[in-house]
Amino acid sequence: MSAADTGNEPLPSLEQQRIAQAREGRWRPLPLIRSRHWRWIINLSVLLYVVLAWLSVDVNWSRVAQGMERGQAFVASFLQPDFTSRGGEILTGLWESLTMTFTATVIGVALAIPVGLGAARNIAPLPVYFVCRGIIAVSRTFQEIIIAILFVTMFGFGPLAGVITLAFATIGFMAKLLAEDIEDTQKEPLEAIRATGGGWLQWINYAVQPQVMPRLIGLSLYRLDINFRESAVIGIVGAGGIGATLNTSINRYDYDTSAAILLLIIVIVLMSEYLSGYVRKWTQ
Amino acid sequence: MPVKHVNNVPVWQRREPLKQYAIWAGWMLGGMLFLLCWKVISDNTIWEFMNDAGTQAGSLIGRMIPPDWSITGSLMLPLWDTINIATVGTALGILIAFPLAFLAARNTTPHPALRAVALAIIVSSRSINALIWAMLLVTIVGPGIFAGMLAIALRSIGFVGKLLYEAIEEIHPTPVEALSSTGAARTQVLAYAVWPQIMPAFAGISVYRWDINIREATTLGLVGAGGIGLQMNAAINNLAWAQVATVFVLIFATVIVSEWVSAKVRHAVI
Amino acid sequence: MLKLTGLSKRYDTGDLALNDINLTVPAGQVMALIGPSGAGKSTLIRCVNRLVEPSTGSIELDGQDITRARGARLRQARRQIGMIFQNYALVERLSVMENVLSGRLAYVGFWRSFLRQFPSSDIQQAFNLLERVGLQTMFDKRGDALSGGQKQRVGIARALMQNPKLLLVDEPTASLDPKTSRQIMRLICELCREQQLAAIINIHDVVLAQQFVDRVVGLRGGELVFDGDPKDLSPEILTSIYGEEDWSVADDNHEEADAPATASVDIAGAHP
Structure with a gap:
């Protein structure tokens, strides 16, 4: 009977086997990886990695036990954050962070636009493309804090180094996403506007800009948010902002002040998220 | 007009x-x-x-030029530590973020109050940079890789949790309705109707975060949380810029490899 | 078998979707539920398996009141009611076999279902059902690799895996072409007769309904306006269900719905 079924339409043997098994009530889902060898190799290498990674961690449990008390103090301090005893420092740090964030985002986005245009394969010539992609790769690889160390060495302590750091990081982030966005735009408007005989800037203004503008605004707001969070970190190496105050308070185990600063950061991030949600709805 | x-x-x-x-x-x-x-x-x-x-x-x-290649050999172990910090940290973060995302998603949360708590955890974790978590953890559990792993995990919870709960909220509701109507229990509906729908997003988000964590893990050593950042910090403090340059080149190479791996994996799952 | 008494549903928005529905469906009867869009057809069948909570009234299944059932009791009741959906509602990333077996979820524990360790009798039944709906070679295919008609066949197999006593069928043919629609309707009705299943079928296509069902119930504005034999559906009654204005709007359907209304008398007469 089953032979007659398959007689006119030959099936691959594995499939035939599975059908015969299912008819008898034996069935397992197809494995994700067909080859049994590869399954074994992958499982073994995962196991091996877990063992090796475990060996590389040396937890000093007595130190951890000691620290638990501090951990509890830290968690408890979130219930009684101390905004006042270092209120002045917190306020100036926060103000500096916010100004750094805004300035750096404006400068960074303004510089990211030409880089992003240059890094879009469909509108830039090849040499420009490679230069711009290089800038993006360097800017994206290194964390803000590493760049901050270099700029502090060059420009000295203070918020200027921070602004340049954040602007530099913004260029890589924004230019990459902008370039990808431009590469994804519809081709027809690009050709249509070019066919009208307009200049290069006109072409960008009429064919490219309308297609990428809403996303550019959305990304800028997102980057503003990221820059604020980063501005809280780069202060550790002397690039201005709230980070220095936070660093000091943590090193002094003054967790009540740390908690206050962290809570302020969380609240500001939350607010900016709501705000950017509104702005995004409004621009679309 | x-x-x-x-x-x-x-x-x-x-x-x-x-x-x-x-x-x-x-x-x-x-x-x-x-x-x-x-x-x-x-x-x-x-x-x-x-x-x-x-x-x-x-x-x-x-x-900085030319970089001091003689220290490359001694940087291999810290580099291995850095990769471990990122990988184990990501895994820990995902482990916590996964259930949290189901609590935070509007369509799977058991109770609105639990949802609010889960959202608060996610936003707190997201707002605070891994480096700050690392500073705190170094004072609590002591300097070393362990603090770094925990810091990466704490930061990853918010990132993975947020993207995952958004993915859960975007699933098609009809398979969920269909499986509820067979009389399946809640957990079975989650396993059969929700999980298959979010699986590709979950894999993509996890690998993406791992890629970011490799970058972040390179800096954690600056505050004493292990990895190649420790060597970088020491070199900077000694003003040995040729050594710093070697560290930079290594970081650059690692990041490019991790980006390539994550792009491959994301392609494979979608 | 199924008894609805004084069933009403008012949505939170204030819309009264169902108003005092009294309906009894005996075992083994295939019933079509017709009516214009927004008449409450979908709400009615979703009230039966409590995907929608009725506001007032009661639902009795085999003499058991399930109107307020919760937890395990509700799942027990739902297990006896199979449901087939307009847009198939398959889990597209699962294989056909997994989709069919998901009809057994209420019969196996969580870990067994999670590890795909279904009893071999379940797998045999699933295979036989797939054979019955003509998809026995497809069980390793993923849900999203199937055509619309094939997906609906898997949906039918999943519903029958529950060994239900009652089938709820929500617009089974709305997304299918005419030929596939007929095949699917025939399949559903044949299966119901084979397994002595009662069924409530929501359907837009009056002609199709008349050819296959034992009984037609008309719903309009949440109220029951017709209940009788398919051959009693005259143009006047159709007008009373769909309304004069609606007829003129749906002018294309007019001839279609009108002509076979008389033709169906012949079909009904031809069958003993």
């Missing part, structure tokens, strides 16, 4: 006048805000330092 009459000749305008004025006003406010912010920064900057910035940069780059 807004049209303005000049000497009885209709002139096309892009926007209604009021809207146009509002946009101009917005630009002006933004510009003023920028100038104000710039002034604050300028006041807090010692501009004398700027005068020799060019020579400083030149000498810095001069001392």
Whole structure:
């Protein structure tokens, strides 16, 4: 009977086997990886990695036990954050962070636009493309804090180094996403506007800009948010902002002040998220 | 279409006048805000330092080239530690973020109060940089890889949790309805109707975060949380810029490899 | 078998979707539920398996009141009611076999279902059902690799895996072409007769309904306006269900719905 079924339409043997098994009530889902060898190799290498990674961690449990008390103090301090005893420092740090964030985002986005245009394969010539992609790769690889160390060495302590750091990081982030966005735009408007005989800037203004503008605004707001969070970190190496105050308070185990600063950061991030949600709805 | 009459000749305008004025006003406010912010920064900057910035940069780059390749061998173990911090940290973070995302998603949460708690955890974790978590954890569990792993995990919870709960909220509701109507229990509906739908997103998010964590893990050593950052910090403190350059090259290579791996995996699952 | 008494549903928005529905469906009867869009057809069948909570009234299944059942009791009741959906509602990333077996979820524990360790009798039944709906070679295919008609066949197999006593069928043919629609309707009705299943079929296509069902119930504005034999559906009654204005709007359907209304008398007469 089953032979007659398959007689006119030959099936691959594995499939035939599975059908015969299912008819008898034996069935397992197809494995994700067909080859049994590869399954074994992958499982073994995962196991091996877990063992090796475990060996590389040396937890000093007595130190951890000691620290638990501090951990509890830290968690408890979130219930009684101390905004006042270092209120002045917190306020100036926060103000500096916010100004750094805004300035750096404006400068960074303004510089990211030409880089992003240059890094879009469909509108830039090849040499420009490679230069711009290089800038993006360097800017994206290194964390803000590493760049901050270099700029502090060059420009000295203070918020200027921070602004340049954040602007530099913004260029890589924004230019990459902008370039990808431009590469994804519809081709027809690009050709249509070019066919009208307009200049290069006109072409960008009429064919490219309308297609990428809403996303550019959305990304800028997102980057503003990221820059604020980063501005809280780069202060550790002397690039201005709230980070220095936070660093000091943590090193002094003054967790009540740390908690206050962290809570302020969380609240500001939350607010900016709501705000950017509104702005995004409004621009679309 | 807004049209303005000049000497009885209709002139096309892009926007209604009021809207146009509002946009101009917005630009002006933004510009003023920028100038104000710039002034604050300028006041807090010692501009004398700027005068020799060019020579400083030149000498810095001069001392970085050529990089000191002799220390490459001794950087391999810290690099391995860095990768472990990122990988184990990501895994820990995902382990916590996964259930949290189901609590935070509007369509799978058992109770609105639990949802609020889960969202609060996610936003707190997301707002605070891994480096800050690392600073805190170094004072609590002591310096070393363990603090780094925990810091990466704490930061990853919010990132993975947020993207995952958004993916859960976007699933098609009909399979969920269909499986509920067979009389399946809640957990079975989650396993059969929700999980298959979010699986590709979950894999993509996890690998993406791992890629970011490799970058972040390279810096954790600056605050004593293990990895290649420790060597970088030591080299910077000794002003051994040729060694710093070697570390940079290694970080650059690692990041490019991790980016390639994550792109491959994301392609495979979608 | 199924008894609805005084069933009403008012949504949170204030819309009264169902108003005092009294309906009894005996075992083994295939019933079509017709009516214009928004008449409450979908709400009615979703009230039966409590995907929608009725506001007032009661639902009795085999003499058991399930109107307020919760937890395990509700799942027990749902297990006896199979449901087939307009847009198939398959889990597209699972294989056909997994989709069919998901009809057994209420019969196996969580870990067994999670590890895909279904009893071999379940797998045999699933295979036989797939054979019955003509998809026995497809069980390793993923849900999203199937055509619309094939997906609906898998949906039918999943519903029958529950060994239900009652089938709820929500617009089974709305997304299918005419030929596939007929095949699917025939399959559903044949299976119901084979297994002595009662069924409530929501359907837009009056002609199709008349050819296959034992009984037609008309719903309009949440109220029951017709209940009788398919051959009693005259143009006047159709007008009373769909309304005069609606007829003129749906002018294309007019001839279609009108002509076979008389033709169906012949079909009904031809069958003993």
